[in-house]
Amino acid sequence: MGSESFEPLRTRYRTVFISDTHLGTKGCRSDFLADFLGKVSCDTLYLVGDIIDGWRLKKSWYWDSHHDEVLRLILRMARDGTDVVYIPGNHDEMFRAWLPMKLEIAGVRLCRDAVHETADGRKFLVMHGDSFDSVVRYARFLALLGDRAYVAALVVNRWFNALRRRLGLPYRSLSAWLKRQVKGAVMAIDRFEHALADEARGRGLDGVVCGHIHHAEMRDIGGVLYINDGDWVESCTALVEHEDGRLELIDWAERNRLSFLQRRVTQLEERRIAELAERRIAEIAARHISNIA
């Protein structure tokens, strides 16, 4: 019966793709995700991997009412006729063992990968993307290393060099090393994007939709459309297909202005701390240099 007393106006799409929600972790923006899922409806919903984070199950499991709400909304979509396709990623690889059974639970179909045909007849390979990890190891390491870790590294850098100075060793910049790592990560992301585009091309398809590297993107790579639907840990992004087949990346955090502003303040604060730390390191370095001179 109509116990869900108030039905909000939903934006209708032909298809919605989300991945890397990492439900079960504190990092998951399940509040934004529940808000998004409650405001859209679609014929097909692709869950493109790393939806439930099973890796954390063994360590520290985090679950609150927003996580519940996300699952409830997905199951309700399935019940109301949305074709929900669950493609396991590496963090929810426990579901991969069930693939041979062609499992369908509560209207959610489990598939290794899929081919999605848009309304305008283009065919897309849909896969998580972790099978191309060999080209992207670098970036995975850096995905974990967020801004905050960078700030922490700058502090470590100070102690690291204080120790080096005491041992009579010259100053060595840890932040310069990190910057080189970032450059390496950019190159690794490029390799990942090319590898997935090549896979789609090899299968004679028009493009690929993937996730895994938490980096939303839509671009042409040698005549193949590479699309990454991003994540719901850092960027809160989804890929949608409109009724006419047009594909669009949606940044839900940016649309939700208030929250977006809050995020910006945090980022600004973090940058300020990073700048202070860097200035402090420069001071220490200068002092160190003058000690030698």
Ligand SMILES: [Mn+2]
């Ligand atoms: Mn992944």
